[in-house]
Structures are given as structure tokens and as C-alpha cells.
Amino acid sequence: MSRQHSYILGLNTYDHDVSACLLRDGEIAFGIEKERVTREKHATGFYKEVIDYCLSAEGITMADVDLVVRNCYILPVPEMEDRLMYQDMPAFLPEHERPDASTHALFRSQSDKVKTISHHLAHAYSAFAPCPFEEGVVMIVDGVGSYRSDVDESFPGDEATPLARESESYYKFSGSKLECLKKIWMEPERGFLSDEFYNMPGLGAYYSRASSYVFGDWNKCGELMGLAPYGRPNAIPPMLQFENNKLTVPHWTAELNQPYIMDSPGKWETHPAMQHWEDLAWRVQDDTERVLLERARWLRETTGAKNLCIAGGVALNCVANGRIAREAGFENVWIQPAAGDDGIAIGCAYYGHLAVQQKPRNFEMKHAYIGRPYADSEIEEATKRFFIKPQINVVRSNAVYKETAKLLADQKVIGWFQGRSEFGPRALGHRSLLADPRHAEMKDILNSRVKHRQPFRPFAPIVLKERADEIFEGAGDSPFMLMAKPVAAAWRDKIPAVVHVDGTARVQTVDEETAPDLYYILKEFEALTGVPVLVNTSFNIKGEPIVETPRDAMACFLTTGIDYLVMHDTIVSKNKAHRFINPVLEVYSDVTNLVRSTTRVG
Numbered sequence: 001m002s003r004q005h006s007y008i009l010g011l012n013t014y015d016h017d018v019s020a021c022l023l024r025d026g027e028i029a030f031g032i033e034k035e036r037v038t039r040e041k042h043a044t045g046f047y048k049e050v051i052d053y054c055l056s057a058e059g060i061t062m063a064d065v066d067l068v069v070r071n072c073y074i075l076p077v078p079e080m081e082d083r084l085m086y087q088d089m090p091a092f093l094p095e096h097e098r099p100d101a102s103t104h105a106l107f108r109s110q111s112d113k114v115k116t117i118s119h120h121l122a123h124a125y126s127a128f129a130p131c132p133f134e135e136g137v138v139m140i141v142d143g144v145g146s147y148r149s150d151v152d153e154s155f156p157g158d159e160a161t162p163l164a165r166e167s168e169s170y171y172k173f174s175g176s177k178l179e180c181l182k183k184i185w186m187e188p189e190r191g192f193l194s195d196e197f198y199n200m201p202g203l204g205a206y207y208s209r210a211s212s213y214v215f216g217d218w219n220k221c222g223e224l225m226g227l228a229p230y231g232r233p234n235a236i237p238p239m240l241q242f243e244n245n246k247l248t249v250p251h252w253t254a255e256l257n258q259p260y261i262m263d264s265p266g267k268w269e270t271h272p273a274m275q276h277w278e279d280l281a282w283r284v285q286d287d288t289e290r291v292l293l294e295r296a297r298w299l300r301e302t303t304g305a306k307n308l309c310i311a312g313g314v315a316l317n318c319v320a321n322g323r324i325a326r327e328a329g330f331e332n333v334w335i336q337p338a339a340g341d342d343g344i345a346i347g348c349a350y351y352g353h354l355a356v357q358q359k360p361r362n363f364e365m366k367h368a369y370i371g372r373p374y375a376d377s378e379i380e381e382a383t384k385r386f387f388i389k390p391q392i393n394v395v396r397s398n399a400v401y402k403e404t405a406k407l408l409a410d411q412k413v414i415g416w417f418q419g420r421s422e423f424g425p426r427a428l429g430h431r432s433l434l435a436d437p438r439h440a441e442m443k444d445i446l447n448s449r450v451k452h453r454q455p456f457r458p459f460a461p462i463v464l465k466e467r468a469d470e471i472f473e474g475a476g477d478s479p480f481m482l483m484a485k486p487v488a489a490a491w492r493d494k495i496p497a498v499v500h501v502d503g504t505a506r507v508q509t510v511d512e513e514t515a516p517d518l519y520y521i522l523k524e525f526e527a528l529t530g531v532p533v534l535v536n537t538s539f540n541i542k543g544e545p546i547v548e549t550p551r552d553a554m555a556c557f558l559t560t561g562i563d564y565l566v567m568h569d570t571i572v573s574k575n576k577a578h579r580f581i582n583p584v585l586e587v588y589s590d591v592t593n594l595v596r597s598t599t600r601v602g
Contacts, residue, residue, distance in 0.1 A: 009022055009051065011047050011071070011348060014047075016042040018045060019341075023353055032053045036371070067352045068114045117152065126311050128309050135174040140168065140169040141295075142166075142314055176358075178355075184202070206249050207284060207314065215260060229501045232275075232278070232282065234283075285317075293327060293328060308330040309336070310324070318483055379570055382553070397569050409529055430517075458500040460508060463509055464519070471491045471532075473485055481507065508536060
């Protein structure tokens with residue numbers, strides 16, 4: 001196989017969401033985030049696991065790879081790896097990964113087959129290279145990108161100092177050619193040791209600052225977006241200054257004196273600052289939407305482009321995306337499913353294909369199912385493990401869609417494991433929990449039995465593509481669950497489990513070509529109930545990555561209140577013995593993990 005194909009490997013390295021993407025002849029063959037392999041959310045560190053995953057799935061070795069392109073937004077990868085030789089930075093290279101790194105062919109590689117590119121350039125290639133448009137514009141907005149001194153692409157203007165960081169970048173493209181139109185920089189800020197990011201004057205950094213303030217975690221931006229509709233409009237005055245397309249992000253003042261303290265007594269949900277946090281979330285979301293919408297309009301008016309592609313962590317804000325699609329004036333808006341830093345691997349790979357190898361664009365990313373396939377034998381093995389088999393009933397079905405739809409209509413929560421896993425942060429129907437949207441209490445059932453997350457957070461709907469415009473307002477597909485749309489008034493009472501407090505829903509449209517398993521179960525559910533919509537949420541519990549393997553799925557199924565697990569055509573349920581065996585296994589697992597962690601620290 002390797003002699004017949006050209007391979008390029010793209011890597012996002014060292015900081016959060018380490019990932020890999022393997023191109024075969026310019027098309028995505030496989031891609032994976034490290035967290036799916038190691039089971040550590042937003043996994044950082046060395047990249048051996050994701051490389052091994054992709055190469056093994058393709059049946060090749062590193063010797064078959066023609067080009068490797070990498071990015072690390074902290075520093076260029078060669079400098080980062082040099083520093084890791086003499087600095088102890090466990091957040092980026094923990095001690096247990098140092099042996100693998102030191103002997104790996106790519107670590108501190110001097111090969112001319114290994115390239116490094118800057119952060120927003122990688123985001124830009126991830127956005128336009130696999131998009132469905134021949135030409136258009138690109139909008140990149142995230143928390144923090146590369147230093148000005150490390151940006152190797154050309155761009156107009158040079159007013160930034162060498163230590164300024166990328167905040168926003170705007171491009172136009174035609175075919176394989178990309179041109180930078182404008183960059184917005186963040187000059188360095190003073191802070192406590194390494195917390196300068198908290199005060200950086202950029203739009204994405206501003207949103208993360210609010211996330212840290214409300215949740216004690218800079219990376220809870222999705223939760224902040226979900227909390228925003230509960231706030232009182234304009235209870236807090238606008239915090240951003242935006243005039244003549246110039247953004248000013250002021251320092252916060254001592255009036256914002258109610259940050260969430262991680263070690264404070266009591267639960268977050270009952271904190272006395274809750275109303276203040278809700279109001280702040282509303283303000284920050286409104287400010288963000290206002291700026292993004294104006295930026296998008298400026299980009300359209302400046303270029304006359306009809307098509308817009310968006311990437312960067314801020315592109316995961318589906319509420320803002322929905323407004324841009326409806327109000328900015330573009331005919332088409334496309335957002336790559338892994339718009340955050342996990343998608344950097346895709347951008348690096350395509351930079352290699354288009355800019356280094358000078359090949360034409362020949363691939364459209366119609367779906368995000370780029371994990372490796374799992375055989376029926378691997379599913380069978382997961383059901384027959386020594387302590388698993390006594391706890392479950394296993395049935396092979398030749399009518400799995402019809403039978404699963406019946407279970408859903410009976411208010412059962414289904415763990416749905418089909419085909420290749422999704423790349424990116426959204427479960428798009430291959431590693432999903434499915435449920436009936438017709439009853440509002442299904443939100444509480446999912447939260448109490450499985451997800452264990454804050455009750456304000458909405459659950460998303462999947463809908464048959466041909467019925468979407470009837471049920472949700474705003475034309476256009478949303479295959480990657482990155483657009484929030486208002487729910488049509490006639491349908492709000494019919495699918496209350498997926499309607500957020502503001503009357504919107506984060507929609508995923510489903511068609512037979514790209515997601516046949518999901519399409520067929522929706523058709524069967526519609527035949528039973530008249531409703532072509534299901535609740536779709538990620539197959540995991542709070543704080544854990546989405547399941548990747550049949551073993552991961554089985555573990556999540558047995559340790560939560562999921563009613564049935566459907567893997568390919570196998571339907572798994574729990575028997576009476578589960579109530580006695582599983583608690584013993586959980587205690588054993590807790591003790592084992594404690595011993596392992598203690599041993600590792602020692």
C-alpha cells in the first residue's frame with residue numbers, strides 16, 4: 001500500500017488537544033485526538049500515541065510518510081523540543097513520556113521532511129483546504145496564537161512588536177492559494193508568573209477570561225455560552241470598545257470581585273454569585289457576537305466574497321456562528337468540525353499538501369468520521385471479557401434500527417456506537433447517547449443518570465436534513481453541530497428536551513450519504529412517533545473524553561444509567577447480576593488507579 005500512495009502527517013503538539021491527521025494522496029485517511037487514546041481530557045504532551053494510531057490504522061510506518069508538518073502555539077516545535085531537553089515542564093512533557101520522546105524519530109528531528117508552521121496559518125489551512133468552495137474568505141479567531149516573531153507568513157502591516165501574539169487573522173483564498181488580509185495582535189501583558197493570557201487584550205482571550213472567572217477554568221467556554229441566556233440583558237454594561245473596526249479590550253476592574261474559587265465551600269450551582277455570573281455570561285456572549293458579526297460584515301464588504309470559512313477556538317461558539325450565517329450577508333458559511341486546536345493537525349497536513357508539495361485541492365470534508373474502524377470481533381471481545389460477560393445480555397439483531405427506535409420511543413437512553421469515531425469535540429452520531437426529545441424531563445434523566453453536568457446546559461438535536469427547515473429557522477445545513485438556530489414555534493412543545501431557554505437549539509442535520517446509520521434510525525423513529533428528531537449528546541460522562549473503542553463504550557455503559565448499548569448490530573442490556581458485580585469492580589478500579597498514580601509519582 002505504501003508504495004502506491006503519498007502520505008502527509010499533520011500534528012498539533014504539546015499543549016492542549018494534541019492530535020494527528022494522516023493524508024493519503026491529499027484526502028484525509030485518519031485523524032485522532034490524544035484524549036481519545038489516553039482517556040485524559042484535552043490531553044497535552046508528546047504525540048507518539050496519535051501517530052501510532054494513524055499509522056497502524058493505515059498499515060504503514062513512519063518510513064512511508066513523505067512529509068510531517070507540525071504546530072505548537074507556545075513556541076515553534078524545534079525550539080519547544082530544545083527547551084524540553086533542559087527544562088522540567090510536566091504540563092507539556094510529563095516524566096513518564098520523556099523516554100518515548102527522547103527515542104522518537106520526530107523528536108528534535110533535523111530532517112527536511114519535517115516542517116513547522118505558525119498557529120493561525122495552520123487554522124486557516126484547516127478551514128479552507130477541505131471546504132466545499134473554490135474561493136472565499138477565512139476568519140480565524142482564537143484565544144492566543146503564535147508570537148509575531150514566529151509568524152512566517154506574509155501579511156499587510158508590521159506594527160506589532162516581536163512578542164505580540166496572534167488574536168485574529170483574516171484571509172482570502174482561491175483554489176489552493178491563500179492570502180492574508182489582516183491580523184489583529186495582542187501585545188504582551190503583565191501577570192502572575194504565567195497567567196498573562198488571562199489579561200491579554202483579544203476577543204478569544206476575553207471569553208476565556210470570563211470562563212475562568214465563572215467556572216475556574218479557561219477552557220469552559222462552551223459552558224459559558226450555555227449559561228449566557230440565563231443572564232439579564234444589559235444588567236452589566238458593554239465591556240468591549242469597538243469602533244471603526246478597531247477592538248479595545250479593557251482591563252477588568254476590582255468591581256468584578258466575585259470569581260469562582262475552586263476550593264471554596266459549597267457547590268457551584270448554589271453559589272451566591274450565580275446571578276452575577278449569569279449576567280456576566282450574557283454580557284460576554286453579547287459582546288462577542290457583536291464583534292464577530294461586525295468583523296464578518298467587514299470581511300464581506302471588503303472582499304465581496306460569497307463564501308466564508310471560520311476556524312479557531314471561537315468558531316466553536318455556535319450561537320455566534322448562527323448569527324453570522326443569518327446576518328452577515330454571506331451566501332454560505334462553512335465551519336470545519338474540529339475548529340479548535342485539535343483541528344490544527346488537519347491544517348498542518350493540508351499546508352504540506354498545498355503549500356509544500358504544491359498539489360491541488362481535491363478533497364471536501366463532508367463528514368468528521370475519520371477514526372479507525374472497529375471490527376465486529378472487537379465488539380464481541382468487549383462483551384466477553386471476564387468480569388463483563390456475567391453482567392450483560394447480548395443480542396444480535398437484523399433489525400437494529402427498528403428495535404433501537406422502539407427503545408427510544410419507550411424513553412430509554414441508548415449508547416450508540418457505530419462506524420468510525422468523530423474528529424473534534426462534538427459527538428456527531430457515531431459515539432453518541434441518543435434519547436427521545438418529546439419530553440422535557442429527558443434533560444434531567446440524562447443529567448442525573450449519565451452526564452452529571454450542570455442542569456443549565458442544553459442538549460442538541462439531530463434532525464433529518466430534508467425536515468430541518470420545517471423545524472428550525474434559518475436555511476442551510478449544519479452537519480457538524482456548529483450552528484444554533486431558533487426552533488420554530490410550532491415545534492417547541494413537540495421537542496422540549498432540545499430547546500434551550502432562549503428558544504434555540506444547536507442543530508445537527510443528517511443525510512443518508514454521510515451518516516447512513518444515524519439517518520436510518522431517525523427514519524424509524526419518525527415512523528413510530530412522527531418526529532424526525534432525536535436528542536444527541538456525547539457518549540461520555542462529565543470530565544471524560546468521548547468514548548473511542550468498544551471497551552470504552554462498555555465501561556461507560558456499565559458505570560452509568562445508560563439503558564442499552566448498541567454497537568453495530570449488537571444490542572447490550574444489563575442483567576440482575578450487574579447490580580452486585582459492578583460496585584465491587586468500581587472499588588477495585590479506584591484502588592488500582594490510586595496505587596498506579598502513587599507509584600508513578602514515586
